[in-house]
Amino acid sequence: MKSLKKxxxxxxxxVAFFALVISTALIGYAMRDGINFFYSPTQVTENPPSPTEVFRIGGLVEEGSIQRGEGTEVSFRVTDGINAVPVTYDGILPDLFEENQGMVGQGRYVNGTFEAFEILAKHDEEYIPKEVLDVLKENGTYVEPDGA
Known part of the structure; x- marks a missing residue:
């Protein structure tokens, strides 16, 4: 009787082990499109991602680089103080999007240009996305705002 219980x-x-393995695999499979990596312009230029990889790039909008095209098309360069990456975007930019301000874009890097399908901008005059702030501090180009 004891051997039957054992x-x-x-x-x-x-069965519980295999159920756990299968559920973990299914969760990982479902999240594969929801995980986006963050890269700085220097990381993108030194080790370009594949054209099919969706990721986020962040930095400051380079001064004098914003060029408006037909309709809602816009192109500009995003920089981390060391390297700059050209960005194209077709859509309505956030109201707070401007030169020398922090931004994060989500999209793909194709033929040397980041093709964004989403652009996020700062939400007040002192905000910089954490990832962008870390890269700027690492590069030594971050300057503390007055009163911080």
């Missing part, structure tokens, strides 16, 4: 327990443990 055998049943082992079967339950094995």
């Amino acid at each position: 055998q049943r327990r082992i079967q339950i443990i094995i």
Whole structure:
């Protein structure tokens, strides 16, 4: 009788283990499109991602680089103080988007240009996205705002 109980327990443990492995694999598969990596312009230029990889790039909008095209098309360069990456975007930019301000774009890097399908901008005069702030501090180009 004891061996039957022991055998049943082992079967339950094995089934639970496989259920855990399968559920973990399914969660990972479902999240594969929802995970976006953040890169600085220097990281993108030194080690370009594949054209199919969706990621986020952040930095400051380079002064004098904003060029408006037909309709809602706009192109500009994003920089981290060391390197700059050209960005194209077709859509309505956030109201607070401007030169020398922090931005984060989501899209793909194709033929040397970041093709964004989403652009996020700062939400007040002192805000810089954490990832952008870390890169700027690492590069030594970040200057503390007055009163900070």
